[in-house]
Amino acid sequence: MEAAASAPPSTPPSIPAAAPAPKGLPVIAYLKRLPSGLPADPTPMASELPTEILRPTRDLVVYDAPGGRPRAILPKAVSGIGAAVPIVARESGWVAALMPSGNRTMGWLPPAGWITATTADQVVIHRKAHRLTWYRDGQERGSWKVSVGSKVSPTPLGRSFVFGRSKLPGEVYGGLDVLALGSVPDDPDSVPVGLRGAHIGIHSWYQNTFGGDTSDGCVQVPQPGQRLLLENLRPGAGVLVLP
Template sequence: MGFGGVVGRRWTGVGLGVAILLGGMAYTGWALIPADRPAWVGRPGQVTTPNAPETERAAETERAAGRPSTSDAAPPAPPAAPAPDDLPEIDYDPAPAGFPEDPDTLDTTALAQGLRPERRLAAYDAPGGRPLAFLMPTVSGVELTVPVARREAGWTAVLLPSANRKLAWLPPGGFRTVALADQIVVERVPYRLTWYRDGIAKRSWRLSLGQPGQETPLGRTFILGRTPPPEPVYGGVDIFALGAIPDDPDAVPTGLRGAHIGIHTWYHDGELGRSTTNGCIRLTSSGQRLLLEQLRPGTPVVVVDELPTPPPTA
């Protein structure tokens, strides 16, 4: 497992210490490496969108055209309770408790929008509910992009970083949205990872996954960023860190506590199709290099036992 900076070939190192978990080894003090190029915002020709919910944007379009909007009569969004200044910030450590479960966590429908906080945002347990923590514009110095999972009553739910199968609800304001073209689907039973773009399967690879007691967590998560490999055993290929963490932190070796699940390669492919990792997702060097070239932070990742129908790239 692993965590690091954002995708790109030109990156400037920043000394930010994080804990990581990589195929049975623990390291601290890894650097996240922020980008020095403009952020990618999705499909070619698409631009970032304002932070108003889609219903509000549709209403504005109707009004501009001189037509009444059916959403004008909709009830206002539940107000956001003031957030105390001493709430914890969501960072690389496990997220605070109290956030709701993701009801669609095994849904493989691609999440097409990501959300980027533009300031410190109070995160709530429901629309109009309790503020539990602050969602920050960066995690360990890397710009945060979280997939949008649901919208309700003018509020937006996003996949929670540093947690498994949890949502955080955000009131309107203080963020922008970007397009997400890609998706990764991991199947535990056939040990298969498939990369999708715009809903079309592009490539599939055979994997190694978490050993008994340290299984790769099921459900929806996303790519937080990437980091360089610490040792030659990782094949000299950068590592993706996901928003997911081990389901049972006490089951992993002591030196791996507080680590995140990652996607990375290994110095040989002899363990593909087997459960040998501490929960990480391990694939071939060529596959990892291609994904590093193509994927950006915020890319949704969903882990299921098995798809009803194998992808055409299987």
């Protein structure tokens, strides 16, 4: 009896090579709009927010597709804050992550120069209901009536993430730090000159009046809620803004 022929070993799929970065490639920065040419997030309103976070171990070249054209540099740290961006897609060994300083935009990264972490925290904001809800492991941990952006400068829709935290001068923020998001105003000219370039933030407010469309795009949270969010949310945590 003849032995059955063994199946040939499968060939692992090839990983598209990463083209070298040309000189002068723009660097993603906090106070500058995201460089053009990167692809749109294909599912910006997805109800399941990403839980895997990419952390660069060096400055990374960002591409418009796996093996595609280099478009920008994602530095290891942006304005002194270690970059932490949610992974939203995988293809041919590459990963796509949401990019800071832009809205509903992702960039592709080759499989080197980064590590991953996970987050259990997500924030969902309903603009019309003026409601922010914090979830951990899918379970509601806190919910507050909030104010959102005005009709002139609405809070940008879609999924974003916590970029980092900062301390801003003045008592209007209730003496609490601001959680800066990866997103920015959809129309940069809709905000006062002094706020041009700033990111959308989640912050408290000196007046105990919430539930309106009154801000320049940020989300204003009662002080007890902001304290809890500051204690628990870390860079990379997902944020989803719904109509």
